[in-house]
Amino acid sequence: MPKIMNFKVIIEQDEKGYFVAWVPAIPGCHSQGETYEEVLENIKEAIELCLEVAKKDPAYKEKIDFSEARISSKFLGITEIPVKFNFLPK
Secondary structure, three states: OOOOOOOOOEEEEOOOOOEEEEOOOOOOOEEEEOOHHHHHHHHHHHHHHHHHHHHHOHHHHHHOOHHHHHOOOOOOOOOOOOOOOOOOOO
16 A cells, blocks of 8 residues: 655745646655646656656655654745845845
């Protein structure tokens, strides 16, 4: 019976409006989509493909942080907060 793993996914929207997603626990696992729903579909497929590669490649499997997928906490998100300031940052 397959196990369910919950990988955290980071999603950003680029300057052209495309959604870009990556999985910090899986090196090289990233995807994109024109909509939020599409990027979710695409990153799920990318995760599945990376895990298929990991089944055949022990060196790649060692690089995956499976402990991240076992945490039962719910990730709520990251946001940007606009803040006014009166000086130029370096």
